Every structure is written in structure tokens, then in C-alpha cells.
Amino acid sequence: MGSNTKRRTTMAKLNRENRLREKRMEKEMRRGAPRVEAEAAEPLQPLGTDHLDRLDRMDPEVAAIVAEEAKRNS
Known part of the structure; x- marks a missing residue:
């Protein structure tokens, strides 16, 4: 068994994982945006x-x- 039997992650798989990671980050940003806007819109108490x-x-x-x-x- 030589070094050729080593399995390699294909570029397609890496690209799929990157897209999924980016999609999750965007979703998290969309979920957090209303909270950030609501906190910014609260009036300051005198x-x-x-x-x-x-x-x-x-x-x-x-x-x-x-x-x-x-x-x-x-």
C-alpha cells in the first residue's frame, strides 16, 4: 500500500462545505438583524x-x- 491509496477531499466537496457555511452565516445574520434593529430603536431613558x-x-x-x-x- 503506497501513498496513492490515501483518500483526498475533492474540490467539489470543499466548495459544497464552503457554500453551506456561508449560507448558515447569512441565515444567522438575518435572524440577528431584527434584534439589533430593535435594540437600536429603543429610546434612551432620561x-x-x-x-x-x-x-x-x-x-x-x-x-x-x-x-x-x-x-x-x-
Whole structure:
């Protein structure tokens, strides 16, 4: 038995496998596209005032600045 008895994968088989792999990737992209669009379309939620609860733990100067900005934005 020489080296000629070794089986080789034909180019046709490699091409079929590549097409199948590409087809699966395209299908996965189509499945994921609506999720990506839905996530991008969600409106951003405005920031609440929960950061104002932490004013007592902040540096007094920083707390004053944050409180002034919150009053201006309200």
C-alpha cells in the first residue's frame, strides 16, 4: 500500500462545505438583524434624580454644583 491509496477531499466537496457555511452565516445574520434593529430603536431613558440622594455623601462643593445643575435642568 503506497501513498496513492490515501483518500483526498475533492474540490467539489470543499466548495459544497464552503457554500453551506456561508449560507448558515447569512441565515444567522438575518435572524440577528431584527434584534439589533430593535435594540437600536429603543429610546434612551432620561436620567432620574436618584443621583441627588447621594448628595449627602459627596464633597460639599461638588454637591452644590450638582444641585444647581439639577435645578436648572428641572
